[in-house]
Amino acid sequence: MTEPFIKICGLRTAQDVDAAVGAGAHAVGFVFAPGSPRTVDAATARELAARVPAGVLTVGVYRGQPVGDVRRLTEESGVRAVQLHGDEGPEYYGELRAAGRTLIRATAAHVARCGELGEDLLLLDAPDPGSGKPWNWGSAEFTPPEGRWLLAGGLTPANVREAVEATGAWGVDVSSGVERERGVKSPELIRAFIEAARGTAATLR
Numbered sequence: 001m002t003e004p005f006i007k008i009c010g011l012r013t014a015q016d017v018d019a020a021v022g023a024g025a026h027a028v029g030f031v032f033a034p035g036s037p038r039t040v041d042a043a044t045a046r047e048l049a050a051r052v053p054a055g056v057l058t059v060g061v062y063r064g065q066p067v068g069d070v071r072r073l074t075e076e077s078g079v080r081a082v083q084l085h086g087d088e089g090p091e092y093y094g095e096l097r098a099a100g101r102t103l104i105r106a107t108a109a110h111v112a113r114c115g116e117l118g119e120d121l122l123l124l125d126a127p128d129p130g131s132g133k134p135w136n137w138g139s140a141e142f143t144p145p146e147g148r149w150l151l152a153g154g155l156t157p158a159n160v161r162e163a164v165e166a167t168g169a170w171g172v173d174v175s176s177g178v179e180r181e182r183g184v185k186s187p188e189l190i191r192a193f194i195e196a197a198r199g200t201a202a203t204l205r
Contacts, residue, residue, distance in 0.1 A: 004164055005171025006197050007150060008178065008190055009061060010038035017048050019187035021056055023194040026171070028052060029083065032073045033063035037183030038175065042076035049078050057102060059083050067095050074101075083123065093118035106152070114147030123173055126153030144168055157192035161199060172197055 008020040009029030020028050030045040031038040040048075049058045060077055062070050063085040074082055074096075081102035084092075093103055097118065105111075105119035114122035122145055144167055151169035156177040164172060176182070178189040 004169065004197055005148075005150065006194055007057075007059065007171065007173040008175075008193070009059070009152075009173055010036070010175035010179075010183070011048060011185065012038060012040050012044070012183070013185070014048065014051060015187060016185045016190070017051050019185070019190045020194075021052055023191040024198070025056060025190075025194060027057035027059055027081070029059040029061050029173075029175070030077065030079060031061045032070075032077075033061060033065065033085065042073050045077035045079060057081050059102075059104065061085070061106075067092055070096060084119075085125070088117070090117045104150075108153075110143070111145045111149075113145050114149050120148075121171075122147065122149040123152055124149060125173075142167065155193075157189060157196045160193060160196045164197065 005026045006024070007027035007029060008025045010031050011017050011020065011028050017028060030040050030048065033039060045060065052058050058079040059081040060074050060079040061083045070082060080100060081104055082096050083104040083106055085106045096103060102120045103118065104121045104123055105117055106123040106125050108125055111122060148170045150171040150173045151163055151167055152173035154177065155163055155172055155174045160172055163169065174193055178185055178193050180186040180189070
């Protein structure tokens, strides 16, 4: 098994970004959904994204927002991927399709395979995204979807190893699991999470 794709989400400061990139994250996320303690504006996200090397994916995270707002914030911030938490249909994804842009569908629903709505990546999350509450990904009844998918919801440096081994996830996504308090990231926890996720891959090779 190759090293899992690792995304660190909800970054708000240069220190957050530098810690994630320096430790080897494959993607970093900036929250544009209103009402979250991790929400940033487009100008801040653009400044932070400018610190990210070309090989690391920058992601804008949205929840139930009009497609025009999503398109505007994505263009103003310069992020290269759009992550949607909501009940958007294939037409919505189609309107956001652009050259070089990655579309990520985040859902708590059972999905048979990645790409059903036109997404490039699928993210399976807890029913309450960003809460840090895990869901029963270890259940024998869980059937992993086909294609490239990320596991999220309640992951921490202590359990990411178990989670990848149990699910066979292509990648992992974390936000609250690397925070010292709600909305405030810990560089030490970011590094520990990435090291643990990489350790998962090493044990499975």
